[in-house]
Structures are given as C-alpha cells and as structure tokens.
Amino acid sequence: MPARHSHLRAVRSALPLTALLLACRLATAAPPPFDADSISQRVPTLMREFRTPGVSIAIISSNKVSWTGTWGVQRAGQATPVDERTLFEACSMSKPLFAYAALKLVEEGLLNLDRPPVDYLERPYLEDQPAHRSITARMVLTHTSGFPNWRKGGWRKGGPLPVKFTPGSQYGYSGEAFLYLQRVVEHLLEQDLDAFMKERLLQRIEMRSSGYEFEENLRDRYAAGHDLKGRFKPERRFFKQGNAAYSLYTTPTEYARFLVEIMRDDRSETHSLSREMVTAMLTPGHKATGRHTGWRSLGWQIHETPRGQRVSHGGSNGTGFRCHCRFYPDRKEGIVIMTNSYGGEKLWKQLLNELDP
DSSP states (O other): OOOEEEOOOOOOOOOOOHHHHHHHHHHHHHHHHHHHHHHHHHHHHHHHHOOOOOOEEEEEEEEEEEEEEEEEBSSSSSSSSSOOOOOOEEEGHHHHHHHHHHHHHHHTTOOOTSSSSGGGGGSOOTTTTTTGGGGGHHHHHOHHHHHHOTTTTTTGGGGGOOSSSSSTTTOOOOOOHHHHHHHHHEEEEEEHHHHIIIIIIGGGTOOTTTTTSSSSSGGGGGGOOTTSOOBOOOTOOOOSSOOOOOOOOOOOHHHHHHHHHHHOOOOOOOTSSSHHHHHHHHHEEEOOOTTTOOOOOOOOOOEEEEEEEEEEEEEEEEETEEEEEEEEETTTTEEEEEEESHHHHHHHHHHHHHHHH
C-alpha cells in the first residue's frame, strides 16, 4: 500500500454565536462534499486500481485551506514520498491563473477584452492568416478563438497555425490561443511569462514555490510522470520555457490559495480583481462541446448544480500528469487534486463521482 501522509489543520472562527449557529444549520442541511475521512479511505484503493504512484489533495472549507493529504511516491521505484511540498505539473490548470492576471491587466487599462491583441503587436502574429486579426482576448479566454488546441507538430516547431472557424462563432478548446495572448502580454510588460506571473500574482498569494518554468534549486521536489501502467516516463523533459496553457509547476495547497483568492470577499489588495471582474470571470459565456461539458467563462468551466454554481478546470500533460480542481463560490468550498500518472484522471473522476456527483 502506498505511504500516506495526512495533515490536518484546525480552522477557528471568531464569529458571533448567532452566526455560528446559522453556519451549523447550513452545514447540517448541506454538508461539504469533500470529506477528508472518505478521501483518506478511498485514495489508496484508487491508486492501486488506476496505477497511480503519487497523489496530493487540498480541501478548502469556509474559504480556507482546511485539510491536505498526500500519498505514495514522487517516482515509481524510488523511495522519496509525495508530501505537501511536492511539485506537480498543473497541466491545463495553468490557464485560469493566467486568465486572472490578464483580467487584472484589463482593469489596469493595459489590455482590452474586446480589442484584438494583434493590435498591440508591432507585426501580425500570423502573416498568412488574416482571420486572426479579429480574435479578441475575450475569445481567447472563452476558447472561441478559432485556433486548434495545438498546431501540427506542436508550438515549438513554429509550423503553420490555422484559424479553423470564424473567431467568436463557436467553442473550440485551444492552448495555442493562450500562448498567443501570452506573447501579447509579454510584449506589453516587457517580461516573460514566469517573471510577470510571479511578480503580479503568485508571490502575492503565497504561491511561493510555484512557477511556469523549471527551477534547478527545486529539482528534488518535482514529481515524475508515469504512464497508464504506473511506469516512470524516462523521456520526460522539464519545462524551461513558460507556456500559459500548461507549464505551471505547483502544489495542491498553493493552487488552493488561488481559489481562496478568487472567493475572498475582501477585494482591496492591489493584485486582486474587483468584485465586478470576478463576477464577469465566473459568468457562463459559451456552451462547451466535445469532451467538455457545461459552459465556458473567462478561464473556467461552469456547471449549475443542486449545490450551486460549480467552477472547475482539469488538466492532462503528455509528460504523465493528470489533475483537477473545482470550487463553489457561494459556499466557499473546493478541492484540488494532483496526480503523477495518466491513470490519475480515472482516479480523480471516480473519487469525485463518489463525493460530489
């Protein structure tokens, strides 16, 4: 059985007695779905079933990181355990943080959601695709840009990047679109992705170990990726060029602090979005299609459920990582799950099907 390390944190309240009684009645009526005891009991079994060497989970209750649990090892065949400091690839969960930072630039007047980002560049992003001139930042963040997920051969090869449909006309998930907006933001700020994300957001919300590029001094803390049989993927490479679509390294605890930031009532910090912009960020925009369900907002996937609005995002990298997060803004509760294998997707789906169907 994989080694397990659980960390419980007491959450104290200074609320008046009447508020505490009301909170107790609400909790009795609709208990939080993310029960730590149930998670602790199920995860080891699911790890064996889906051949996942390492798992790390953080729970948010009353808008605080209230519990964390870690199981297994960073790399199959080696003894280093996953602990609360272990860094995972956040995969596509990298996108919402970038979206948050981009929306802050909108509030600062440096970016316009409905002005084509190409207008900020000194030359067209694509010389041979005039349709890309009508793509807006809003289209990028709602996945309606018209770009494919990735160009043939991958973005590093710099091959042709087609616009597959009229921008803004339909849903089409795209990492390329986020990379496009990233290049525009880097041009505007004269900083690379990793630098401006750390300066403007990550460091300010205590995501101090997180970043969009590999850091040599943290090498011993990075989990390794594994295939469907739980075998280490020796061809894995570290990300040394930041990509807003997938290259974030973080822990569930630190990522949970981002969700806490979104749900905070106090919006007065200089890095925080206004209440109006948070509302806009979490407002359903376009209906998702294909393997995605629900609605797309500015950086998130939205479902209306009996528990209220559920905001979520998943992630999968070919390097051997699968992850997921979800939160309920009105209830101020959520969960972040990170795994280091392809089988981790079945693990988190099964776990949440049981806890929060």
